[in-house]
Amino acid sequence: MATSVYLSSPGLEINNVDLTDQCTAASITYTVEALENTAFGSTARTYTAGLANNSITVTLYQSYAATETEASIYALVGTTTTIELSPTVAGLTTPSATSPKYTLTGAYLESHTPINASLGELSTIDLTFTGGTLTKATS
Amino acid sequence: MYVIVSPRLGTPGDKFEPVEGTNIDALLSAGLISTDKPKKSSKVKAEPEQE
Numbered sequence: 001m002a003t004s005v006y007l008s009s010p011g012l013e014i015n016n017v018d019l020t021d022q023c024t025a026a027s028i029t030y031t032v033e034a035l036e037n038t039a040f041g042s043t044a045r046t047y048t049a050g051l052a053n054n055s056i057t058v059t060l061y062q063s064y065a066a067t068e069t070e071a072s073i074y075a076l077v078g079t080t081t082t083i084e085l086s087p088t089v090a091g092l093t094t095p096s097a098t099s100p101k102y103t104l105t106g107a108y109l110e111s112h113t114p115i116n117a118s119l120g121e122l123s124t125i126d127l128t129f130t131g132g133t134l135t136k137a138t139s
Numbered sequence: 140m141y142v143i144v145s146p147r148l149g150t151p152g153d154k155f156e157p158v159e160g161t162n163i164d165a166l167l168s169a170g171l172i173s174t175d176k177p178k179k180s181s182k183v184k185a186e187p188e189q190e
Contacts, residue, residue: 017171019149067145067171075165081159097179105160132160 011089012058014127015081017072024124027061028085028102030134054134056083056104058139062116062123073127074108083129095137107132121135140175141166148172 012023033050037107063069083104086092091099117123141155141163146162147169151155157163166172 015165016148016155016157017145017166060177067147069170071169072147074170075168079162079165080160081162081165084158103158121183 006087007126009088011084011092013084013092014058014072014129015076017093018071019058019069019081022060022063023058024036024061025057026085027057027124028134029057030053030105041097043095044077052134053130054104054107054132055128055130056085056107058083059124059126062125069125070114073109073112073125074114077112078109080108080132081129081132082132095139098136100136103135103137104129104132105135142175143170144169144173147177 010023010026011018011020012026013019031053033053034047035050036045037048038045060069060073064071082100084092085104086095086099086101088099091101095101108131109127109129112127113125115123116125141157143149143151143153143155145151148166155160157166158176163172167174
């Protein structure tokens with residue numbers, strides 16, 4: 001049986017802005033907090049679903065050119081926005097079962113590093129968007 | 140109504156239709172979109188006729 005693998009090349013939009021060509025890493029953490037409801041008489045710990053606590057982390061090349069990374073991100077600190085991620089760029093506009101689009105709505109950006117420079121290296125920034133509602137679209 | 144300025148959001152000049160939860164203020168302050176302003180008529184005052 002052939003093995004299916006995936007060469008990472010996702011599409012990314014932050015606040016409607018397509019930053020795919022500046023992105024080098026992206027991950028979604030889909031979490032529903034576990035609330036323990038074990039009681040006397042139980043023989044093993046048991047849990048029930050609590051609140052969702054989702055996050056998206058991305059790494060972007062920094063650019064100070066007009067309408068690039070810095071211009072797109074700076075004003076988002078301390079606010080909420082929407083992030084869209086798909087395994088492929090095409091999935092952003094036409095999601096499918098094999099290329100779903102994940103949308104985190106109402107995600108909060110707590111911090112940003114406007115300058116993150118090291119000698120001899122391309123500058124990158126790491127952003128973590130937390131909270132919000134995660135949905136998965138396949139059509 | 141908002142108009143796309145940056146090609147990262149679509150075709151510049153097209154109407155911008157945000158997805159739910161979009162931070163419009165951030166896009167405006169970054170100059171990625173602009174508010175639509177009614178276009179002024181391009182009437183040019185005619186020069187007086189010479190006799």
